Amino acid sequence: xxxxxxxxxxxxxxxxxxxVALVVLAIAAALVTAALMVVEGARxxxxxxxxxxxxxxxxxxxxFNRAVFETPRSGNLPPLTLPVYEPLIDLEKLNxxxxxxxxxxxxxxxxxxxxxxxxxxxxxxxxxxxxRVSIFTVGRGRFLRSDDGPVAVLDRESAQALGVDLGGxxxxxxxxxxxxxxTVIGILDRLELRDPPPRTIDAPAVKPDSTYVSSGAxxxxxTSEEIFGRSSPTxxxxxxxxxxxxxxxxxxxxxxxxxxxxxxxxxxxxxxRRKVRxxxxxxxxxxxxxxxxxxxxxxxxxxLMRDVYANRRRQYAMLLALGFSPMQTTIVGIAVGxxxxxxxxxxxxxxxxxxxxxxxxxxxxxxxLGMIRPSFTALAAAVVIGMALVAVTLGVAPTLW
Numbered sequence: 075x076x077x078x079x080x081x082x083x084x085x086x087x088x089x090x091x092x093x094v095a096l097v098v099l100a101i102a103a104a105l106v107t108a109a110l111m112v113v114e115g116a117r118x119x120x121x122x123x124x125x126x127x128x129x130x131x132x133x134x135x136x137x138f139n140r141a142v143f144e145t146p147r148s149g150n151l152p153p154l155t156l157p158v159y160e161p162l163i164d165l166e167k168l169n170x171x172x173x174x175x176x177x178x179x180x181x182x183x184x185x186x187x188x189x190x191x192x193x194x195x196x197x198x199x200x201x202x203x204x205x206r207v208s209i210f211t212v213g214r215g216r217f218l219r220s221d222d223g224p225v226a227v228l229d230r231e232s233a234q235a236l237g238v239d240l241g242g243x244x245x246x247x248x249x250x251x252x253x254x255x256x257t258v259i260g261i262l263d264r265l266e267l268r269d270p271p272p273r274t275i276d277a278p279a280v281k282p283d284s285t286y287v288s289s290g291a292x293x294x295x296x297t298s299e300e301i302f303g304r305s306s307p308t309x310x311x312x313x314x315x316x317x318x319x320x321x322x323x324x325x326x327x328x329x330x331x332x333x334x335x336x337x338x339x340x341x342x343x344x345x346x347r348r349k350v351r352x353x354x355x356x357x358x359x360x361x362x363x364x365x366x367x368x369x370x371x372x373x374x375x376x377x378l379m380r381d382v383y384a385n386r387r388r389q390y391a392m393l394l395a396l397g398f399s400p401m402q403t404t405i406v407g408i409a410v411g412x413x414x415x416x417x418x419x420x421x422x423x424x425x426x427x428x429x430x431x432x433x434x435x436x437x438x439x440x441x442x443l444g445m446i447r448p449s450f451t452a453l454a455a456a457v458v459i460g461m462a463l464v465a466v467t468l469g470v471a472p473t474l475w
Contacts, residue, residue, distance in 0.1 A: 102367055103422025103458045104429075109364035110457060111426065111448035116357050118449070120350055129346035130317045131207060132173070132324060133269050135309035136162045137336045162337050163307050167330040171323050173314045176203045177307035179298040180271050180287075185236065185246055192235055193277040195290035196226075196246070197267070198298020207268040207311060210292075215240045215260035218294055227260035227292045231278040249303035256293065265289065269311060269340075317343065368461045419462040423455070 168175045179198035184191045201218040204210075210217055210227070218227055226244075228236070236244050238258050245253040265280055270287040273279070281288040299305050312327075314320045320343035331337040427450055 099419060099462050100417075100422040100425070102370075102461065103419045104426040105367045105422075106364045106458050106461065107423045107426035107450070107454050108429070108448075109360045109367070110454035111450055113357055113360050113364070114451050114454065115448040116353070116360075118447070120353065120357075123350065124317070124346070127342055127346050127349075128207065128268070129341075129343045130314045130320060131268070131342070132312040132314065132320060132327065133309065133340040134163060134168065134312065134327060134331075135271075135338055135340070137338060162334050163310060163331075165305075165307060165310075168307075168310055168312065168327075171312060171326040171330060172319070173312045173323050174203065174206075176200065176207065176311040176313070177295060178204075178309050178311070179295065179302060179304075180308050181298070181302055182275060182277070183246060183301075185244060193275050194232060194236070195271075195277060195287050196298060196301065197290050197292050198295045198301075199292055200295050206313070209264060209266040210262055211264035212260045213263035215258070217260055218292060220294065222259070222294050222297070224254055224256050224297055224300075225259045225293070226256040227262060228258055229262040229265050229278075229280055229289045231280055231289050232291060233258065233261055235278040246301055248301050254301060256291070256297075269309075271309070364457070368457065416462070419458050423450075423458055426450075 165175070165177060168177070177200065179196075181196055181198075183194050183196045185194050199218070201220055201222075205217075212227070213230070215227070218225070228238070233239065238244050240258055240261055243255045243257050245255050248254050265288065267287070273285055273287050277287075277289070279288050293301075312323060314323050320341055324339060324341045324343075327339050331339070431448070
């Protein structure tokens with residue numbers, strides 16, 4: 075009892091300042107936590123927008139019609155194949171631009187069956203690379219492999235229009251006039267093709283109201299080259315190693331195809347940067363608020379804690395003279411400061427988590443990134459705890475010294 079009275083003596087007069095320091099730390103922790111939660115939620119929104127917009131992808135396409143039309147049989151006349159395709163994209167020029175090249179042969183094909191025919195989009199792709207940018211959900215069977223032969227993967231609508239099922243076959247007239255039978259090895263439940271060609275003719279469609287092709291038959295690139303009799307791609311996607319490398323790749327492509335007026339290069343990097351510029355500035359504003367609040371509140375709390383212990387230096391000297399060890403003398407001061415910091419930080423963090431809305435729209439002039447969902451992360455916890463510890467350390471350090 076005597077030890078407790080000696081050690082805790084004098085705290086009553088300065089107790090109000092300790093309470094004020096606790097309140098200041100609680101308010102600061104609430105503001106900093108709320109700001110960091112908003113910043114973290116907005117950062118997730120920007121990451122989601124980058125994943126959906128894919129500004130690291132550059133598209134190269136040709137302006138000429140990409141089709142092989144086939145006339146149906148009329149009387150004794152055999153069907154005629156009329157190729158309408160002019161190759162403009164040189165694959166070697168694409169490879170010199172840098173990045174990962176995803177060549178395609180996306181062509182419209184008339185599949186003839188007896189005296190009728192069906193318009194069908196056929197895509198020659200490299201399966202391993204194409205899966206990095208497009209979504210193929212196989213309901214039955216399997217997806218394409220690079221070493222597959224004359225096989226195809228269809229979506230439900232195309233398979234139903236052709237009247238084929240898994241394991242069935244359908245003929246496709248090649249550019250040389252011969253038929254190639256494709257075996258269906260997979261039926262797709264879901265298809266989201268990255269940068270599909272525009273829908274120019276009536277054909278089976280997963281999304282009937284879409285202006286872009288939303289269905290078709292997918293074959294390997296060497297199978298499509300056999301069908302259309304050409305090896306040059308009709309369009310291609312180039313994935314940059316990093317988003318910041320897109321301008322360099324675009325400049326290289328424009329230099330490589332400067333003499334080809336029919337080849338067009340489309341990039342989303344500039345559009346994406348303009349889209350999120352003011353959004354990023356709003357995030358920077360919240361980060362500045364968090365940093366300023368932490369600095370000002372931390373310094374104020376440190377001064378309060380310093381005043382709490384300022385008049386106790388003589389008492390500490392008396393305790394040391396009475397035989398108390400330095401650890402026994404200082405442990406109480408450290409414990410009081412740490413308790414104030416922990417309680418204030420915990421209260422502030424809980425208030426911020428409880429009062430911050432689950433989702434809200436971030437004010438932005440150009441960016442439409444959907445709803446922001448604030449989230450409490452380890453970074454926010456580390457920042458508020460560090461702010462409190464630094465404030466207590468600065469306040470107690472002169473006395474401990």
